[in-house]
Structures are given as structure tokens and as C-alpha cells.
Amino acid sequence: MNEIQVTKVGIVSCSGEEIPDGTLCRIACRKVLDALRPGETVTICLPLFIAGGEEERSFAAKYPTITVDGCEKLCTAKATEMLSGKPGKSLLVPEILKRHGLPAPTKLRHFGLEEEPAVKAVAEEITKAVDEVLAEA
Numbered sequence: 001m002n003e004i005q006v007t008k009v010g011i012v013s014c015s016g017e018e019i020p021d022g023t024l025c026r027i028a029c030r031k032v033l034d035a036l037r038p039g040e041t042v043t044i045c046l047p048l049f050i051a052g053g054e055e056e057r058s059f060a061a062k063y064p065t066i067t068v069d070g071c072e073k074l075c076t077a078k079a080t081e082m083l084s085g086k087p088g089k090s091l092l093v094p095e096i097l098k099r100h101g102l103p104a105p106t107k108l109r110h111f112g113l114e115e116e117p118a119v120k121a122v123a124e125e126i127t128k129a130v131d132e133v134l135a136e137a
């Protein structure tokens with residue numbers, strides 16, 4: 001039996017600035033946090049989490065997390081697992097784009113209409129993961 005009723009999921013996005021898929025991670029996560037599941041999600045800042053932010057780590061230790069990584073190095077999933085516990089779901093942007101038959105973005109910033117299908121696909125998969133994690137909790 002769960003001692004706490006889980007009503008929120010921590011979203012941890014990769015902070016990669018060096019590849020467009022890292023930017024895509026952050027924009028898609030923001031869309032979920034602000035527009036798609038605002039009441040059910042909180043953001044966990046990866047750099048602060050790694051630096052030892054008490055609030056971020058204690059949330060991630062008590063509540064489920066979903067990690068979203070921009071490349072196969074999986075920094076976010078690995079850091080989350082090492083510092084608090086296995087993520088409820090780990091998403092990888094290149095895999096999502098491949099499943100949806102979408103090309104990888106080429107811009108590092110200033111995403112616009114061209115990148116909208118990729119942002120939508122990633123945001124929708126994060127939203128689905130949120131719903132699944134909450135249903136399983």
C-alpha cells in the first residue's frame with residue numbers, strides 16, 4: 001500500500017545545449033509543464049539536482065520521475081538513477097522522432113513552425129508517460 005498519494009510527477013530534462021535534440025527536450029518538457037499537464041507535473045532542474053539541491057533530490061526520492069534525454073549518453077536518466085532512484089520512465093528524443101518518422105531538428109535555438117511537429121511528438125509522449133506513471137502509482 002502506498003503511504004502517499006502520488007499526484008505529481010517530476011520531469012527532468014537534459015540540459016544539453018550543444019545539440020538541437022537537447023533544445024527540443026527542454027521546449028517539449030516546458031510545453032507539458034505549462035500547457036498539457038500543469039497540475040500533475042513539476043520541473044526538476046538537472047544541474048541543481050546534480051549540485052545537491054535538497055528540494056529537487058528529496059522530491060525525486062519520494063515521487064516518480066520521468067527523464068527526457070537528447071542523446072544516447074542519457075545524462076538525465078543516469079544522474080536521476082544515481083542520485084535518487086530509477087526513473088518511472090526514461091524517454092530518448094531520437095527514438096521518439098524515429099517512431100514518428102520525423103527528422104531531427106537542425107537548429108540549436110529559435111525553434112519555429114518547422115520544428116513544431118517534433119516538439120508536438122515529444123510533448124505528447126511525455127504527456128502519455130505522465131498519465132501512465134500516475135496510473136501505476
Ligand code: SF4
Pocket residue numbers: 014015016017018019021022069070071072073074075076
Ligand atoms: S543527454 Fe546528450 S544532449 Fe543531453 S546533456 Fe547529456 S550529452 Fe548533452
